[in-house]
Amino acid sequence: MSMDKKPARPAGAKPGGKFRKGGPMKKKVCRFCVDKIEIDYKNVSLLRAFVTESGKILSGNVTGTCAKHQRELCNAVKRARMLALLPFAAN
Numbered sequence: 001m002s003m004d005k006k007p008a009r010p011a012g013a014k015p016g017g018k019f020r021k022g023g024p025m026k027k028k029v030c031r032f033c034v035d036k037i038e039i040d041y042k043n044v045s046l047l048r049a050f051v052t053e054s055g056k057i058l059s060g061n062v063t064g065t066c067a068k069h070q071r072e073l074c075n076a077v078k079r080a081r082m083l084a085l086l087p088f089a090a091n
Contacts, residue, residue: 028064032073039072041079047086051077055089 032039037046050058050065050073057077060070080086 030064030066030069032069033066039069039076041076041083041085044080044085047073047077047080051086053090055087 031037039046041047050063052058057074060067063070065073077086081088
């Protein structure tokens with residue numbers, strides 16, 4: 001018996017890394033830094049792009065926003081919720 005076996009992955013698990021089927025993964029860039037967009041709690045259409053259907057704020061890893069703008073975005077979403085511009089949770 002040889003101990004050369006690699007540990008088995010769970011069923012359906014994909015190997016990690018920097019490459020996908022179509023080639024290397026593209027690095028996400030901050031939309032607010034590139035386009036010089038101001039984050040405002042009154043701009044509900046912009047804020048909805050960063051909130052899930054259930055009302056959760058998407059993380060910076062998912063959206064690609066930098067830490068500075070992710071903090072501003074989080075505060076803007078919370079402020080919009082308090083003023084009833086955005087729902088706290090889906091119905």
